[in-house]
Amino acid sequence: MIEEDKLPAFEKDAFCCPHCNTFAQQEWFPLINIEGITKDLSLSSCSYCKEYSIWKNKELIYPEELFKLLKSEINDDITREKLNKVVNRHMENADSETARNYIKSWGEQIDDFNVEEELKKFDDGEYLPGFWPWIHQDIIKVSKQLFEDKHYAHSVESAFKEVNSRVKKIYRNETGTEEDGSSLMMKAFTYDKDKTGQITKAPIIQLTDLMSISDIDTQNGYRFIFAGSIMAFRNPKAHENQNITKKSAAHSIFVASKLMYRLDDSNY
Structure with a gap:
């Protein structure tokens, strides 16, 4: 339990930081008063975690909830x-x-x-x-249940198969031909240009206006990201020859989601 004399207190030189729970030296900064808005406000900065706490009228107002938890430890055991x-x-x-x-x-x-x-x-x-509110709906449909059932490699595989399927459908509708995997990605996002560097044929999937160097770099960058992601993540367990952790799977799912949102942004 935290001793009462180590709890955060106004202008105290050291106390248990409500951010990192470490007993550390504090540096104090009075805030400038702007038309009375910041009157009686002060900042303290923890020397350990470098986070700031905000005080008003000598009372801690941020992070108040964590401070309440610290105070509760005086009489209650940590649970x-x-x-x-x-x-x-x-x-x-x-x-x-x-x-x-x-x-x-x-x-x-x-x-x-x-x-x-x-x-x-x-x-x-x-x-x-919980990170699913930030994930693309099409990825949620194919990956979430597998992820929650701890089938992490399969959840990642399903996510990138969904990306592949979406690009494949766009490519097939435009060309009438079938492609798959990294080869599909390279062809779907590639444009033609003449000897002067002028673009003569737009890519099947055009993510930018291709009017500036930045536009062209973005288009090329995503072409390689899509192709590389399919190569690296569509069958992650086979590539890594090991079990996929929850953390690793979440990182990969975010990549798949980002690619799907990028297609949305370009109205595909």
Whole structure:
């Protein structure tokens, strides 16, 4: 449990940071008053995690929820539920380093909590927050259930098969011919140009206006990203010859989703 004299307090030189839960020196910064808007506001900065806390009228207002959890430890034991709340908050804010620190420091105070085992789970992605709201609907349909059933390699494979199928359909409708895999991607996104560098034939899938060097670089870049992704991820287990972790699968699914959204952005 945290000792009461280590709790955050206004203008205290050191206290238990509400961001990283580390007892550390604090640097204080009064804010400039602009037409009364920032009156009586101050900042404190943790020397360990470098995060800022905001104070108004000498009371901590950010991060208030984490501060309440710290205060509750004076009389209550740390529980798995409290740990999960703090870890989830930091993971949602993409602050995985601080979340990991909480697992280590608070986990040591929880009965039947194997810190090393939980840290391994964290490093393997077991503490990932729900990311599906950010994923393309077509990828969700083919990958989400497999992912949640812990068939991580199959969830990634299905995601990139969906990307491949979408591009294949566009290419077939335009050319009347069948292509597949990386060869399909290279042909679908490639344009023709003459000896002067002028584009003479637009690509089947045109992602930019191709009017500037930046446009051309973007088109070429996505051509190689699509082709490379299909080569690397459509059968990830075969390529890596190992089990795919939850974290690795999530990263790959984000790539597939990005490619699908890019096609949406260009109205394909």
